[in-house]
Amino acid sequence: MQEEEIARSAALEQRHWWYAERRELVRRTVAGWPVGRALDIGCGSGGNARVLAGLGWRVTGVEHSPEACRIAASRGLAVVRGDGTRLPLRDASMDLVLSTDVWEHIDDDAAVAAETARVLRPGGRALIAVPAGTALWGGHDVALGHFRRYEREGLAALVRGAGLEIDDLWSWNVLLRPVVRARRRRRTAPESEMEKVSPALNAGLRAAVMAERVLPLRRLPGVSLVVTAHKPRGARR
Template sequence: MDAQEIRKSAALEKKHWWYAERRGLVRRLVRPLPAGRALDVGCGGGGNTGVLRDLGWDVTGIEYSPVAAGIARGRGLKVVRGDAQCLPVADASMDLVMSTDAWEHIEDDKAVARETARVLRPGGRALVAVPCSMALWSGHDVALGHLRRYERADLAALLEGAGLKVVDISSWNVLLRPVARLRRKNNDSESEMEEVHPVLNAGLRAAVATERFLPVQRLPGISLVARAVKR
């Protein structure tokens, strides 16, 4: 992702429906866990890093982009510049490693999975969110610097191959997948991350929030969310 796209995403992060609901998802999944030491790998502007901090975690963001790292630091977060393929962290030192929408940007995602497993203590948790299904590939992915979108079986194999035991892989943003697919059909080169009218923004947030109460987590969505544990 280029610097302009990073700054645009950071500016949208506080109110945009997608970022807001993703923070809510992270909060719901992490809240039941006892707080400890955490990494947010590929933390971007730090929206989800802040969620972990507010839940009582001793969290450090790892970010490759100097622009994104600077934005996150400006928000009062602890951030280290580093490569997800070679984390600057000791073996078995973390209770939680989280990566939200980062792995799809990295050429060697197997190395990222191995590094995630390496730095987790036995019994430590991984939380990974990635874009789902190459059927949705479009100019949006190109604009954001994605190298791939993931199928459920491929993500499970990636995590298991690194020595992590998959607890669950669920779909997220299921109800809006038909809308995304229709919109992306004719999208050659543009990111969808843009300012949304407040009324539409509220409606989209409500659509995603509704999924919490519906049995749709096994249906195809826009994202996949994996939870795994270090063996």
């Protein structure tokens, strides 16, 4: 992702409905898990890492972009510049590995999955979110430097292939999928969809995603896929 896009995303994330609900997804998923050491791979400007810190986790971010590192550090996050496929951390040193909307930016996603498993202690958990559905591929993906979007079966195989056991795998942002698909059919030029929206529209879009907390939609196609997994306690690495 270009540095200009990273700076723009950092400016948007405090109020934008998508970032706000992604932070809430992290909070609701992790709340109740025993706290310890957490790693946020591709932490960006640190929004999700700050959620973990607020829940009591000792968080380190790894980020490839110099601009994102600078912003995250300015917000008080312990961040290391590094590559998700070669994490600068010891084996079995983390209780939680978080990575939201990062794997699609990495050509060798099997390597980042393997590194996630390597740095997790036996019994440690992973929380991964990725964009879903090859049918939704469009100019937005090109503009953000995505290599792919994921289908449920492929993501499950990738996580299991790294040696992790899946606890849950579900769709997120289901209600807005038809809107996203229609928009991408109209707008094919490489252009990010992360842009300012009016307060009223922002509230409406956030309400649509919030409704999924109580509606039985998790097994239907969505805009994103989310997986929770753990490293088996008998694993050697």
